Amino acid sequence: MLDRESTFADKQIIGMLTDQFIPVAIDQWYTRRQQDTEGDFYRQIAGQGPRSDFSNTTQGLYIADSAGHLIAYNNNRGPERIRALMEKAVAEFDPPDATPLTRGKSDPKYSTPIPKGAVVVRTSAKVMGGYEKPVDHWQQIFQHAVSRDNLWITADEQRELLDDKMPEALARRIARFHLVDNTRGQPPTWQLEEIRKLDFSISDGKMNGTIELETADHTRGFMADISGVVSGAEGRVTDFTMLAEGTFWGTGTYTMEPPQGKFPLVIAFQLADGKDIADAIAPHASRGWVDGYLYPER
Amino acid sequence: MTRRTGFLFVGLLLFVFASATYAIAQDFEAELKKQCDEICQPTDQPWRKIPWQTDLLAAQKLAVEQARPIFIWAMDGHPLGCT
Numbered sequence: 001m002l003d004r005e006s007t008f009a010d011k012q013i014i015g016m017l018t019d020q021f022i023p024v025a026i027d028q029w030y031t032r033r034q035q036d037t038e039g040d041f042y043r044q045i046a047g048q049g050p051r052s053d054f055s056n057t058t059q060g061l062y063i064a065d066s067a068g069h070l071i072a073y074n075n076n077r078g079p080e081r082i083r084a085l086m087e088k089a090v091a092e093f094d095p096p097d098a099t100p101l102t103r104g105k106s107d108p109k110y111s112t113p114i115p116k117g118a119v120v121v122r123t124s125a126k127v128m129g130g131y132e133k134p135v136d137h138w139q140q141i142f143q144h145a146v147s148r149d150n151l152w153i154t155a156d157e158q159r160e161l162l163d164d165k166m167p168e169a170l171a172r173r174i175a176r177f178h179l180v181d182n183t184r185g186q187p188p189t190w191q192l193e194e195i196r197k198l199d200f201s202i203s204d205g206k207m208n209g210t211i212e213l214e215t216a217d218h219t220r221g222f223m224a225d226i227s228g229v230v231s232g233a234e235g236r237v238t239d240f241t242m243l244a245e246g247t248f249w250g251t252g253t254y255t256m257e258p259p260q261g262k263f264p265l266v267i268a269f270q271l272a273d274g275k276d277i278a279d280a281i282a283p284h285a286s287r288g289w290v291d292g293y294l295y296p297e298r
Numbered sequence: 299m300t301r302r303t304g305f306l307f308v309g310l311l312l313f314v315f316a317s318a319t320y321a322i323a324q325d326f327e328a329e330l331k332k333q334c335d336e337i338c339q340p341t342d343q344p345w346r347k348i349p350w351q352t353d354l355l356a357a358q359k360l361a362v363e364q365a366r367p368i369f370i371w372a373m374d375g376h377p378l379g380c381t
Contacts, residue, residue: 029375038353058372064370284376
């Protein structure tokens with residue numbers, strides 16, 4: 001998120017990435033584990049950098065050639081530093097004598113294609129108030145951040161929705177994995193037993209509901225009202241618009257520095273049109289266990 | 299009031315009621331979509347103009363073909379989504 005608003009908002013960096021590099025964005029949680037050609041290639045590159053222990057995170061910005069030689073690595077923020085790194089890499093770049101790698105069989109454990117017939121709904125969360133005055137530019141970015149994730153709705157669930165029925169698995173999936181404060185980093189999701197109330201109904205394509213989520217120790221919670229519309233034809237959803245508005249409190253390991261106490265959080269859901277490259281990204285909560293995401297009662 | 303005017307009156311009432319219900323539903327939907335649009339990330343953010351690949355092998359192939367270095371944005375959680 002910080003990178004999106006700083007490094008990758010820099011005009012010169014955007015120009016260089018477009019004209020002089022092949023930019024690729026990956027979730028290294030998957031790639032460093034993948035036992036396939038893509039995983040091998042990533043480990044070859046990352047293994048030459050400072051984060052070569054693949055049982056831990058290897059996140060950062062890497063510049064490499066097509067033969068897998070690491071040219072530069074950095075995990076700092078700030079456009080000036082990254083721009084200088086890129087300029088140096090371009091100046092010293094000597095194209096290797098390499099050929100395209102053969103893909104082979106993808107590691108099924110870390111392959112997360114969208115289920116057949118499913119639709120993607122973009123989810124965006126925003127904290128609507130409660131922050132103290134930011135102390136610096138970085139904190140300001142966090143405080144104004146809008147998160148992005150994808151919700152998958154399966155083919156069977158779409159048919160039920162269009163029959164004015166809220167599928168239980170979908171309601172739980174939304175509650176557990178998408179009613180989260182992911183505006184400052186990867187959020188903790190909700191355990192099944194942390195769903196205190198899940199009252200979701202549809203009538204004439206209008207969705208309404210009340211959802212109460214809270215940890216056993218009461219340190220994190222979200223009380224939200226749901227309103228939305230859903231429509232479609234021939235069993236396929238063509239419109240899904242929903243808002244979850246409520247009061248959130250608490251934080252997680254990677255979502256530090258929330259507003260003090262309880263604060264307003266809004267999460268918007270909109271059917272994706274497939275025009276955004278991020279529409280193809282698997283839901284964050286599906287990583288490592290797609291079935292657990294699709295069937296959250298398990 | 300004749301029977302005919304009675305029917306007409308009831309019909310008119312039903313029409314007005316149906317129109318009002320439809321208008322309220324349309325207003326609700328329009329307001330909901332407006333609120334969602336205001337929350338969602340704008341699609342014209344600068345970082346979205348970058349021609350990101352999401353597959354490292356596809357990027358490697360392009361790097362060979364275009365004789366360019368690969369720039370890898372590797373995060374915990376997908377950089378284009380997740381957070």
